[in-house]
Amino acid sequence: MPARHGRHFYLNDQRRAQSVYRRTLSDAGHNLLSRERVVAQGVAEGMTNGELASSMHMSEATVKLLVSNIMTKVGASKRVQIAVAVAKARVV
Template sequence: MDLTTISVLLVDDDPMVRNGLRMVLRGDPGLVVVGEAGDGRQAVGLARELKPDVVLMDLQMPVLDGVGATRELHTYPDAPAVLVLTTFHLDTYVLDALSAGARGYLLKDVPPTEIARAVRLVAAGESVFSASITQRLVQQVADPAAAPLADAARRALATLTDREREVAEAVAAGRSNATIAAQMYMSEATVKTHVSRILTKTGSENRVQVALLVYQAQSARG
């Protein structure tokens, strides 16, 4: 396996779904499936043993569900990036999975090429959402009950420079580092530096949390 290969662990309680995902990922020479699990508990064990770069995680499974497995994996050193791939798009599933540490959330109706692309992006430290999921996140944080979180998000983002704020908003829009670099006439290295500073200043663990902060702050402005 060369250094550019991304290893993937497939987690779904339906063998047919796992077979389909294996075939999709096999079409990308830079991706390799190193293992499969039928429930969250098995996924955690295999992830610790195989140390994949990315775990493609279903949510509703026996023994331990995808949120619980994601939360447990997130506590480990050198934790793999978790990309949720599910049929469930309810707000509670989305927010629970992201709060547990998932780096991306896709619905199973996305094109196969989008799955492979998403695996590559989360492996590179970026965040990925289905378009409908982004819309639900915006609706969720616009709820009046989210006002205290919105105020806290606005204070966190106030610590950023104008340029860092622009990068944070681009991250929230789901843009990759390469896209941000091209649109803002910066090198990718500079974008990565900005993202690193944003994470530190806002106390965020990853790009997903930065995106949520931006959505919350926007809702605070009404």
């Protein structure tokens, strides 16, 4: 029983830490995750999906998915709107 009880506390601590981590990653209210923030920054710098994939050691399909998630979260329909959101977040 003690091991189970200890694991329960460990899992609660992990969940609490993840929750705090996600809250600190909110980007001007858009709640971007860490990888999404890195991709958003790359998009703002004019990097292509291929360049982002290579620099982040992931597939181009994963980058496309992350860009799509970012667009949904910031309400963008074009990549340039991601760059605008990143620029606004820096000013705020």
